[in-house]
Amino acid sequence: MVFDLRSFLQRELPPVSAEPTFDFSDRDFGDVQVSGPAVCNFTARLAAGEAALTLSVQAEVPGACARCLAPVRQSVEATAAFTVRQRDLADPDFELPLTANGCLDVAEWAYQELFLAIPRVLLCSPDCPGLCPVCGQRKTACTCAPTADAAPKDARLSVLQRFLCDE
Ligand SMILES: [Zn+2]
Ligand SMILES: [Zn+2]
Known part of the structure; x- marks a missing residue:
């Protein structure tokens, strides 16, 4: 037009x-x-x-x-x-x-x-919690124990954490 x-x-x-x-x-x-x-x-x-x-x-x-x-x-x-x-x-x-x-x-x-x-970043909701770092599902759908979310994503840190837990 x-x-x-x-x-x-x-x-x-x-x-x-x-x-x-x-x-x-x-x-x-x-x-x-x-x-x-x-x-x-x-x-x-x-x-x-x-x-x-x-x-x-x-x-x-x-x-x-x-x-x-x-x-x-x-x-x-x-x-x-x-x-x-x-x-x-x-x-x-x-x-x-x-x-x-x-x-x-x-x-x-x-x-x-x-x-x-147009927003450069689309979100399903403004407070979308994202994906669970442990199981990869949406956090709202996953059944991981709540503490699992706090586990370090970096494998090297996991090793360190295990070491610390052993003492
Ligand atoms: Zn989302
Ligand atoms: Zn999960």
């Missing part, structure tokens, strides 16, 4: 509201993928000769918990607001993505906002 921001400003057009859905499944999001649709809400209205733009984008991000590797589906939402004047469109440092003919590239803007909002 593209939006003719220049005409909107020049002709002082009535407010615009759109709810486009984008497919970002082939876009780069680092270690995660956005496989489902990204649902957006885009509005533009004029106020004192400026275009006030808002964008929200929501998507489901599937992945694996960084601590226990359980599958995770996280809902990610990003919102942005921007005010644009006519002269901003000629500024080479204009921050919003424009197409070759100077229209606002709403899909690209949504991609950029989503990219920034």
